[in-house]
Amino acid sequence: MSSVVTSRAQWFHTGRINILVALVLLSFFVLWFIRKAKRGEELYIRPIAGLEAVDDAVGRATEMGRPIMYVPGIMDMDNIQTIASMIILGRVARKAASYETPLLVPCCRSIVMSAAQETVKEAYLDAGRPDAYDADKIRYLTDDQFGYAAGVDGIMLREKPGAIFYMGCFYA
Structure with missing residues (x-):
């Protein structure tokens, strides 16, 4: 009991x-x-070390006279990694515009390409360099994962960028 x-x-x-x-x-x-x-x-x-490294990489590419390549990943705009990638792309594009360094953005999805174009255009306007914006540097490659990886690899070999940023998903 x-x-x-x-x-x-x-x-x-x-x-x-x-x-x-x-x-x-x-x-x-x-x-x-x-x-x-x-x-x-x-x-x-406290300053964020990763953001300072972005500034250093953009500066180094500018000193070398080479373009910057920014890969936003293979996912669509409904993925949080791709959304975060667009925010970082804005910072990279603003720095590239202020240093007058070409910025290459190969995209895997058409909506990501549109978002990247708007982000980069806005960054160039903020930097006071709207004339330096080139929409042809933001390219749509393919929706296929391995085709996209091959396209990005080809751009790397042809353009020989001084800094490459991989943001978002890039499985291949």
Whole structure:
């Protein structure tokens, strides 16, 4: 036979006091940094090393006098990797426009090509170099994975880019 169970009021589980302490500390630091930001104090944000490497690669390709190649992957625009790739393409295109370096973007899907054209055109406008934008540098190759890989390889051999960015899915 089991004993009778009785209920009693509890605000929280006393065995989880560590979570309460962590929550209070986290809340304190969030509110403290919000207050610092509202007062206009300088907040240190650590630079992202990958974005600095992008700038270095674009600069190196410019010094070599070679174009930059940006491969957005083989997936369509409904894939999150391809969407993220378009955001990074904007940054690369802005740098390439400011350095007046040609940017090659071979695309595997027609919708990705349209998105890449708009992204690069907008980046060239932001950099103040709309005349340097060349829509022919953003090419549609093929929907076939291995045909696309062969096409990208051919562009690499012919154009000899100084920097190549692989973003998104590229299985082959």
